[in-house]
Amino acid sequence: MRVFNVNERLGPLGKPLYTYVTNFPIRCISISPNGSLIACGITARERLSGKEQPFIVLNKLIPCTTIPSKKILDSVEPITITIPYRDPIKLINFNASSTHLLCCTAWESRYLIIRLRSAHSDNYRRPRLIWADAKYSRNQPSNILGNSLDFGIDDRKRSDLGLDENDNDVYYDTELMMDNEGVTDLQFGSSFSNTVVLTTSSLKNKPSVVIRLDGPSIDSRHTNDGTDASLHSSNHSRHANEKNSENSELTNIKDAEIIMRFPEIGSMIHGFSMSPRGDGIVFLDKTGKLYLVSTPNFRLNTSATGTQGKKIVVLLGEVSNAEHYTESASVKFSSDGGKVFTVDRKGIFSVFDFTKGIPGEDLDVVKCKIITL
Template sequence: MDQDRLRQLLQVPVWNGEEIIWKVSERVVALQCGCLVGSGFVGVKADCPICGATSTVYTGKPCHQFNALAKYFLEIYGTNGGKNLSFLTAFQHAFLEAQEDFKGEEEGFNNSPENQSLLSSSPHFLRKNHSYVLGGSTIGNTSTSANANANANANANANVHSGADVDITMNTNMNVSNSNLAPDTHSNFNPLTSNINLNLQPQGDFRNNIEVNKELLFAKHFPFFRKVTTHHLHSKFLKTKYFINVSLSDSLNHVALLTEKKWEVYTIDAEEPTKPPVLLCEGSKNGSHTFEGKMYIPNISDISRKSNFSDEFNMTANQETIERSLALLRNWEHLMCKVSTNILVITGTRGFLRIISLTGLQPGKLLFTYQSRFPIRCFDVSPNEKFIALGVTGRDKYTQTEQAVIIILKIQCLDQNKVHITSYPFTLPYRDPLTRVRFSSDSKLLSVATALESRFMSISIADPSKPSLLMKSQRRIDTSLDAEGITDLAYFPDQRLLTLTSLSHSSSPIILDTNIPSISMPDGIARPKLITKIDEVGSLIHSCAPSPRGDSVAYLGRNGTVYVVAMNSQRLEDHTGRDSRRTIVTLNVTMAERRREAAEMMWDKIGYRLWVVDRAGIVWISDWTAEGSRCKIVC
């Protein structure tokens, strides 16, 4: 923060006997209304120059902390120009000096209700390891807006206790603009409005202070400034073929890379983006895996026993059917993968699916092999790891017509080496093949998309034995050979809004209101309502990832461009135009022609960072809580 911004933040109205001027003063007092002004207002009968309150009076207590901070500011920038003393060092000394001055009058001060707004007009103060750091705060073009904003919030109050234990609750509003440093004070766009609880304690855990500091930095930087970190999982000097599929776990603890015959899983740390990923285990299609340099090869009987075509799982199975399935399993190849916190699920040709454990004494051990009677077109694993949804195209037993079928696999872990699988198949009233199935964050809703007719729907699987259709609709888009139709769809955290992407000409991503809460009848089906189109990102989009904060969405283009669209999360329906959102380009990853080969995106649980892994085996992290470079602004 430069000198001019600090000066704007510390300026207060001062009465010089003739007029009101704004400047940094060492003698600041609090009025009855809670505003901070110069001591020259004592005895002057006038309205408050900040909030306009009438008949305001002096409360009788000087603002020691604010005065000490202003004093050191004037010493640095007014006397020696900051050559001998850093501002943050002086900041710490100012607090220590103010605490000593506080001790003499702390008892009377604690019981004074007039001083509850003492720090509400001052900067955000954070402390870590007994050193105070100035948190990132939004400063307007004039100091008047900064002071008025601080006092206009009714919940921006502070209770000062003995030992300098300060509890602050304040609102942080960020106005997003295209300017480099100064926010746009004329814009109504507020993509982030959050309540922040600070607990400044001289002893104890400082984790809360660190998290609040990140929140303030995020409010300051998002979406225009971010730090980009990359990790190459394979040596960039070796020419290796691209992976056919990649995956990130919802908890951001694992990264999976897949080829036709092999797979690899790496561990990552979501809290430490600069920490490189570490190889956890790797394996091949025959069921063998390597952990800590040791290879483990299962025998054929063990693979057969842990499968749905064994006589233990299928009562109608015989030795002939088992041998036939094992023969097909020897020639299968990988197609798709999905990694979660504890398991890795791989699907491939000939309808096979494998569940691999990532915990226990041998991470990478095969848990179960499932064989579907029909090819698996798409699948997903629920965030709670209890369900696996398979999208297949089956045939009617009597008419032999093709039918879209969804199979829900319920996973029950008996121990670290054994699981029990229960399947719940159900058909959809359409012949259109499925292209995408995706669980909601609470694992209760399943969003489904079809290929040719571009239908999409939401199905409740709270009881997998009795699934219910909640919402359905259809999008009219180009279905030519070079188009893939609907490529991805995902719910926002509130499970009410849905964003949908497609790879087709003139079909930009859209955001819908599913209207599911409006269903009044037991068998009612909701009709979604279009809220807005995201035209600025184009129409060739592979995937989407709504932020857990609900105020932004990440979109991945076919050319590898990662867009972030920041919006107003309070009332998205009232802010549908381009002027109410900001679109930036945060990353450019490896491009992919097909959706299956595209990179995967995932936000961390708070929404501070966006993680991306592409088919070249490169992990990209965009961090909005660290100092970094400016993003390319689209609009």
């Protein structure tokens, strides 16, 4: 894994900054929104048993503060997080405030949430598993709490994690074998919503879902204006917050519930992108169709009231199809949430401006088609 400089103000464009070398395959990678962390999902093999063991290497980039300086990075601190399951890591993503990691496994479609640090600390050396969910496990319940497992910076034995030898054997049942690609994309929802959005490409007609997490706020570090909450407190209240933060480290995500489903767009979804305004999600399916779905109740617990709320679904346009989700187009909203940018596997760059007008009424809008109102 190699890191290059792309900021001309910091130094020569394209200058190599850091190289991480490993003998094991890097299956996935994610860069934190604050730009100081790079997470790599790696699958290693145990020396004696030869069994696969997944883990995450968290590369903490420490910038050089000396001015002037010939170096952009002062140092890089790699931190190893061992995953207490045999299933390889398939996808990995940070939350908006770079305090949590969300990842899923390849075969069991289990998604995990790892808290990297407490709300008022920059210490990443005590990551904690706060939630794990498994759908295809014979010996485990459907929702598995992490039980506040501590992961050190070195690999630990399974006995240190309180796991039996057969606890994490992957069970390939009939339902799992019927799945096409399993989980194809997952991300934390908009800030302060405590939600996770998950898409699948499945022959079992499993729709994409929004899952609400019942527990501590994922984005508690930042206030509503986007600044650090600790900057608004006095020294006395800051110490009180830090003390409360230490106590809250014993609290996991208690439960997770599906608050929104998207059966209107099918079950062969390869990826998605969320609007920065939090009011819409654009989905990309296997055939290359782009579906724009309004999510007006994204922050509300609609399942508690028994109503899902109406969703407006628009067929925004089409890009090149893909046989596998790793070959699908990249999809991104503009910063104002008014346009959707795509680059497909053929290298075609497209811009979809859904603020242009209404399909059927405005002459400039020729590709959009309303699916449901």
